[in-house]
Amino acid sequence: MITLARPTRREMLAGSGLILALALPIGREPADAAETSADPIFMPNAFVRIAPDDSVFVVLKHVEFGQGPATGLTTLVAEELDADWGQMRTAMAPANDALYKNLIYGTQLTGGSNSIRNSWIQMRTAGAAARAMLVEAAAQRWGVPAAEIDIERGIVSHGTHRSGFGALAADAARLPLPSSPVLKTPDRFTLIGKHVPRIDSPAKSTGKAVFAMDVTRPGMVHSAILHPPVFGAILQSFDASKALAIPGVLHAAAIPQGVVVYARDTWAAMRGRKAINAQWDLSKAETRSTETLHRVFAEATRTPGAEAGRKGDVDAGLKSAAHSIEAVYHFPFLAHAPMEPLNAVIEIGDGRADVWNGTQYQVGEMKAVAETLGLPFEKVTLHQQIAGGSFGRRSQPLMDFGRELAEVAKQSPDRAPVKHLWTRENDIAGGRYRPLTAHRLRGGVDAAGEIVAWDQVIASQSVFSGTPLEAMKIHEGLDTAIVEGAVENGYRMINHRVGVHVLQSGVLPLWWRSVGNMHTSYAIETFLDRLLELGGHELLAGRLALAADDRMKGALTRVAEISNWGGSIAEGHARGIACRRTFGTTVAQVVELSRGADGQPKVHKVWCAVDCGIAVNPSIVTAQMEGGIGFGLGHALFGEISMTEGGRVEQHNFDGYRSLRIHEMPDVEVSIIESGAAPTGVGEPGVPPIAPAVANAWRKLTGQAITRLPFSRGITA
């Protein structure tokens, strides 16, 4: 059982101020603040605040960037509190590891699809504790036994007595904390697993949701930055005379990250950015092209590398195989390109700093700001915002963006508050990509068709190595993120080996929605498809026979049922299947496609079975599968960051970095597998199976195995 401390008086006061600032249904205009309820008076723990007008505020320790924790975490509290959904509100937590750390990571970081998973007991306990105290307050007021008091949809009652939460809040606040609040058994859930409307849909459908980009401060200026044109280039000198001649441009300054232009409005800042004439020292820059890097990485996979996992004797297996195949896979750099480019507002003065940002790593980013400004951590206040997408981009192991932001603040004219906004060009050409990766697979089947050898060598860059987050993923010198999903690959293997080469380039890598699973899943599921065929197996039955656990078998069986796998399909269409367990969640997908007019796959429909334990909010689970499929498909079809010889990135905006569009989105049918297991995540697991399922269908249709991504590169006429 998780015990929840009551916040200290200091934390309570800090929290109280926070609530006053943010005590709004998500994303309502700050101008509405005056309309909101009185200051919450009952704060039994760091997560629950109850106001006299019955409003219940849930303090969100995780960032909301579309994946749904604002609704999910609030649901967990409301469930145990027996609140009415209509009285629930959300507020954003400040940066504070003691109160708001991710229980899996030990720091306040959103990632790894574990917002619900790490909060499942914690947030329910927070709600149950508040409930027990409200019940005790009512028992004392009415002179009745607490055990006889009922709460239903926010109404506390006993016989003829009835009360809302607000009227009991002051009394409840004076009570001791319950030692171990009792949580509901799943059969008593009234919100979890049911349809609870997303709390942020109205604000986000009417333009009222406030993102960091929409925050303004009195006297605020706007800034734009020119980054080095090649990774690792160093600024030698710059001429800002043309920029400063633009009306509205106030100032230009060099910071370690580039040249910053400050202006009265965004447009002037952006024009000023373009008008900067900068000279760069390329002597330490990464000037290799991505074609060269692809060759270097693929070449590295010729040797076994560091051993990440081994079962049986692969060499003997390969020798004994009746038939064997080998394939080399190439995965490109990928940009995250969230719809809202990185941006934040920062205001410094009087030995303090205030930051308005929608960050994935609240504590890490504020530490970076504090360090860069030479301030103690406590003097930096984060006003957390909702974020316009992220896919991993809104946190970095070295917190590059926080450092850049603080440098920008230092040079701001007259220390004015500044809104620092990346252009889309900064975003797409700016690095921190899903690393370029190569896989070499060799496998074989014996005369009976059994897979007797699987050798997989991966060459990639490490996101974690040499950063403060090393301990999270580097174990015994091995970056487990690179081989995610490959060592225990979901299927029973007799002779199996996974090797790794960690290579370097001047391009900084970053986690990217589903991290290593994005490339390992593709290599594994497409190579398995070929080996099963080589062994004479049907592709579903073959997977079912090898699946290492019942949840994989369950997901495969369910997706086969809903798609009528094996049934007749339209002329010119073909189907493919893939199944992955990532971040604790199992997802199986079946794809139906044909050859499009452009010679590329035209995906008509995707069937998806998901086992994420208890589905806290089935509509959000379904939405994450739909969105994950679209995100994965778009990058499989078109996604690539390439560099020419000399190291210049060729893509700068959505014209070059193609994104999936509505006419390319297949129909999606999702089936959630009923489960009583504790919930696991859904933000990432919808992504990994889609690309291999498409590739498997394409191979069925055309006979071509695609080993180079994106498909627009890998499919040749």
Next chain:
Amino acid sequence: MTSKPIAFTLNGEAASFEGERDTPLLWALRDHFGLHGTKYGCGMAQCGACTVHIDGTPRRSCITPISSVSDQKVTTIEGVNGKVADTVIAEWIRHEVPQCGFCQSGQVMSAIGLLSTKPDAGDAEIDAAMRGNICRCATYVRIRQAIRDAAKALST
């Protein structure tokens, strides 16, 4: 300083802009008129996050110089109203379309533009009208369904 203020109608009211004449409407709306519902996503009419209506037609405000809207009616997500707008927004909420939500003002404005001229739009017309709006969360399944249902509601 520029010579003459640019006069236009903004969300039903008279508006005047005195800054640089080539300022994109997007930045005039956001930085000068404080209307933040219209979003910046690309600055080159690739993503549609900045979609507004000019004289009732969806346009990308990021490449529309403010000088070109002189004497015209500009409507943003904050000011859009009427039966089509109400229906589209109601379906958007009912289907829980938004994930991160950043592109959705533009999506909603494009959808209202479509159904204002074609209340019975079919799937091909939906694709054609909406393909200029990128959603990186890929909420397209629900966008399509919300527009289909709005069309159904509007044509009965």
